[in-house]
Amino acid sequence: MTGAFPSESATGAFSGKVGPGFPSENATEKNEPALAVAHLSHSFSGRRALDDVCFSVGSGGFTVLLGLNGAGKTTLISLVTGLYHAHGGSVRVFGHALREDPLRALAAMGVVFQQLTLDLDLTVRENLRYHASLHGLAKSLARERQAAELDRLEISDRADERVRVLSGGLRRRVEIARALLHRPRLLLLDEPTVGLDLSTRRAILAHVRKLCGDEGVSVLWATHLMDEVETGDHLVLLHRGAVAWDGPAGDLCAATGRPTVADAFMARTQA
Amino acid sequence: MIHHLRALSGIIRRELLRTMNQRGRLAAAVVRPLVWLALFAAGFRNVLGLSITPPYETYILYEVYITPGLVAMMLLFHGMNNSLSMVYDREMGSMRTLLVAPLPRWYLLGARLFANALVVIPIVYVFLAIARWWDV
Numbered sequence: 506m507t508g509a510f511p512s513e514s515a516t517g518a519f520s521g522k523v524g525p526g527f528p529s530e531n532a533t534e535k536n537e538p539a540l541a542v543a544h545l546s547h548s549f550s551g552r553r554a555l556d557d558v559c560f561s562v563g564s565g566g567f568t569v570l571l572g573l574n575g576a577g578k579t580t581l582i583s584l585v586t587g588l589y590h591a592h593g594g595s596v597r598v599f600g601h602a603l604r605e606d607p608l609r610a611l612a613a614m615g616v617v618f619q620q621l622t623l624d625l626d627l628t629v630r631e632n633l634r635y636h637a638s639l640h641g642l643a644k645s646l647a648r649e650r651q652a653a654e655l656d657r658l659e660i661s662d663r664a665d666e667r668v669r670v671l672s673g674g675l676r677r678r679v680e681i682a683r684a685l686l687h688r689p690r691l692l693l694l695d696e697p698t699v700g701l702d703l704s705t706r707r708a709i710l711a712h713v714r715k716l717c718g719d720e721g722v723s724v725l726w727a728t729h730l731m732d733e734v735e736t737g738d739h740l741v742l743l744h745r746g747a748v749a750w751d752g753p754a755g756d757l758c759a760a761t762g763r764p765t766v767a768d769a770f771m772a773r774t775q776a
Numbered sequence: 777m778i779h780h781l782r783a784l785s786g787i788i789r790r791e792l793l794r795t796m797n798q799r800g801r802l803a804a805a806v807v808r809p810l811v812w813l814a815l816f817a818a819g820f821r822n823v824l825g826l827s828i829t830p831p832y833e834t835y836i837l838y839e840v841y842i843t844p845g846l847v848a849m850m851l852l853f854h855g856m857n858n859s860l861s862m863v864y865d866r867e868m869g870s871m872r873t874l875l876v877a878p879l880p881r882w883y884l885l886g887a888r889l890f891a892n893a894l895v896v897i898p899i900v901y902v903f904l905a906i907a908r909w910w911d912v
Binding site for chain 2: 586587588607608612616621622623627634636640643
């Protein structure tokens with residue numbers, strides 16, 4: 506491999522081109538946010554995990570969902586992907602309500618869960634093929650996109666290896682490649698860089714930002730790592746199940762009078 | 777509809793690959809009933825002759841009598857193993873891939889169960905072929 510991924514070099518970004526093919530919005534979806542979460546609440550055994558959460562991810566925007574462990578990020582992602590049924594509130598994906606029209610909503614999104622969801626005993630290629638079939642892609646189209654995504658994430662040479670033998674960073678790249686196979690317009694990533702080394706983290710983040718910038722994919726990036734937030738990002742700060750900030754990260758720094766997002770986060774959540 | 781069929785074929789393919797990859801489990805699925813056939817049925821052969829149809833004058837061998845039961849045992853064990861593997865998939869997270877697919881959930885789970893049932897059929901035929909060679 507000649508790419509720029511950390512195991513090969515340390516520049517921290519994929520060298521692969523961003524390929525064509527992400528679908529554009531249709532007329533009815535044009536003015537809708539990619540993701541609109543309204544008054545979302547959820548409890549586990551009487552303990553409030555999310556409380557009246559409202560925010561939206563603009564079409565083609567990069568939004569960071571920042572919160573400490575236990576803040577409710579994974580619960581939120583589970584609700585948005587329909588794995589849990591919310592006890593209150595609504596989720597809309599490009600205007601399609603998850604409750605009333607779940608299939609359209611799910612078809613528009615690609616998900617990378619915090620927990621590894623690849624089949625360890627299948628090869629990378631077989632995992633991608635399985636995902637493509639679940640999204641109804643024809644065999645030839647699936648093969649073409651598999652090749653493009655594997656190439657873009659610089660894992661083509663590992664395509665016939667079982668996932669079990671891959672490192673954590675490679676597994677994450679496979680998951681991102683898989684999430685992009687059906688060309689989603691909204692990409693949800695739940696702490697995708699946890700447990701990875703700094704170079705791999707930077708490379709994955711740079712790749713997702715590139716996808717967002719070049720292809721207009723809307724991204725919701727859930728993390729607890731403050732250094733992954735840039736001041737220009739749309740930041741949704743989740744604290745104890747409630748939104749503590751929703752707006753540009755730079756404005757949070759200005760509002761709290763702190764120089765960094767980490768300091769601003771501490772000031773906002775400990776106030 | 778074509779989306780449904782592609783998803784079904786993908787699920788069947790995955791179950792087939794997973795089963796084929798688990799060589800030990802695959803071998804055990806065939807060996808287990810063969811052990812019953814070899815030890816129990818052959819052992820009881822000399823003491824048990826069974827007459828199962830009127831006028832109850834002709835007898836069949838115990839091996840023949842027990843073979844459909846062994847097939848049922850194979851199906852039962854396979855069903856139990858796959859139920860456990862679904863629980864494992866749910867705990868390990870790989871079930872999520874299935875659940876976030878843009879298809880009705882009843883269809884996805886039904887397809888998974890159908891695939892599990894389909895995958896065991898060739899294994900049963902392998903056992904029946906060996907049993908045939910055993911003069912059953």
